[in-house]
Amino acid sequence: MTSLDDGLVEIDSDETNLDTEFVDREHPRFISLELTNFLSYKQAKLEFGEFIALVGPNASGKSNLVAAIKLLREIPTYGLQTAIARRGGFDQLRHRSAGRPYDPAIRLTFAMGENPASTYELRLGAVKGQRYKVKKESADVYWRGRRFTLDSDGSKVVWTDARQNGANRRRAEFVVAPGQSAISTGGLGGYVVYDALQMMQTVEVNPAKVADLQEPSSTREFDSDGSNVTSIYENLDAATKRELVDELAAIVPGIESIEVARLADRQTLRFRQRTESGIREFYAKQMSDGTLRALAILLAALQRSRPGLLVIEEPEVAIHLGALRTLVELLQVQSEQSQILITTHSADIVDALPIDSIRIVWSQSDASHVAPISEHSKEPVRLGLITPGQLLRSDSLDPAI
Ligand SMILES: Nc1ncnc2c1ncn2[C@@H]1O[C@H](COP(=O)(O)OP(=O)(O)OP(=O)(O)O)[C@@H](O)[C@H]1O
Ligand SMILES: [Mg+2]
Structure with a gap:
């Protein structure tokens, strides 16, 4: 009507x-x-930015x-x-x-x-x-x-x-x-x-779904659990595939190329990886959970229809400590094209981010609250006396309220 x-x-x-x-x-x-x-919020306002990280206790x-x-x-x-x-x-x-x-x-x-x-x-x-x-x-x-x-x-x-x-x-x-x-x-x-x-794109990778044989699909929309990574990867242009492989290799050394392998009417990703015994090929099923998680996160960021906002819960899960900074730096580069929001418990991630990108989440009087960091918490960080990660570890990041 x-x-x-x-x-x-x-x-x-x-x-x-x-x-x-x-x-x-x-x-x-x-x-x-x-x-x-x-849910747990009575009244709250989250301000986005190019890259923001939500930190706070469990629940x-x-x-x-x-x-x-x-x-x-x-x-x-x-x-x-x-x-x-x-x-x-x-x-x-x-x-x-x-x-x-x-x-x-x-x-x-x-x-x-x-x-x-x-x-x-x-x-x-x-x-x-x-x-x-x-x-x-x-x-x-x-x-x-x-x-x-x-x-x-x-x-x-x-x-x-x-x-x-x-x-x-x-x-x-x-x-x-x-x-x-x-x-x-x-x-x-x-x-x-x-x-x-x-x-807005949320990413909650399930490594088992990334590794499973997948049906080819024509969708250009990334499934948040990673269950259509093969189609999304296939859709990338050659330069972006190269970029993705290089970025993944920065996290998981030795990865040289990735291609989509077809097995009857299903498909999976095949990785070429340099090992001590030379170059070897592995299907997604044989790759580690951390590799598959990192791959899916990078793919969500680099997919052909770039998200306006990419939301990643706890990107630190299953990623080696030494590679976390690399992952965060890669995401920071991507945040010039897609805004990024992560949740994290990792002091190493928090240390890799500008202090203004942190949002504190806390529970008080039966409700959740969210706010940027207070000026008095930022001051010692700006003076180089302490890092944001150290403040997080000692539970002394105070919200601006
Ligand atoms: N409808 C609701 N009303 C009030 N509180 C709720 C409601 N639903 C969930 N909650 C509260 O929200 C909490 C879960 O919050 P949430 O999952 O956002 O935590 P989190 O900060 O992500 O924690 P974690 O770091 O452990 O993942 C529950 O423990 C519950 O107390
Ligand atoms: Mg949570």
Whole structure:
């Protein structure tokens, strides 16, 4: 059901028929993520950067921030209902502390290219007899001189589309199915939000999936557990394959080349590695977990459709201490093209990063909090008296609050 209000000018339809590829080319820059009553957070704001690292004790809330990103990321792929189900259902998402659980909300702020900052917000609520409803979904999107707004109460959806100076404003109403997101209802405005969400990539490598024989797939989307690395690798151009092999060799010495080997209707990666007894070939199944994890992380960063934001939980897992710095340096180079967010318990990683890239996560008064490092913690680091990793080890990194 679509209706254009009388008296509003319809924008030349050629312009609104741009395909998604076109929207894709403009990279979003992610600015912040605000959570309200979401998992362990009552109210929190995470500021992104080129490269940020979340540090904090076990169960402090690092993965819960990542969970919010995953939820947003899965809306374009699975739809909101399935995205919520994949996170354990609505009830699990609601913040629980003393008293009753409240309605969770997520707000993402990002900018498309050089445009002013755009926002997307989703607020969910409980419904008797049903699981949840979308209480409010809104967006204010700036893109190529245009401004799109979304205002939805979970059933009636209103999109507006105008020049940034307010000219040529038009308004369209739609109806959205209960429990679903309105971002796919709104033409170009919806595409921009959809694409921004889709440009967030989380990586949770499962080495067994990387090693398994894989079915060839034409998708260009990296599976976060590594289960389609063969197809993603095959899709790289020759120069990027070389770059990936060189980077992997910096972490796992001796790797000389990687190719996709076909075995009946399945495929796997075959590595050529220099060993003491000469050059040998190994299938992914024979490679170490650390090698497969490092490979998948590098591939996620170098894949053909580069993510706007790459999220990696605990990249230190299964990586040799001596190679960690190399991995972080490689990621820092990639962060010029894709923003990166990691969670980590590693003092060595923290030491390899600028102090401003660290975000402290902690739990207090029944809720999680996140903040950059306080000035008084930064001071001795700037003076060279102590390193951020030493502060982490002695539990004396203080948040700026
Ligand atoms: N709905 C909820 N309401 C309140 N607290 C919750 C909710 N769901 C999870 N939590 C809390 O969040 C904690 C888990 O947080 P999270 O997984 O983000 O920790 P983490 O910082 O990633 O820890 P680790 O370093 O061990 O991975 C749980 O221990 C639980 O106390
Ligand atoms: Mg965690």
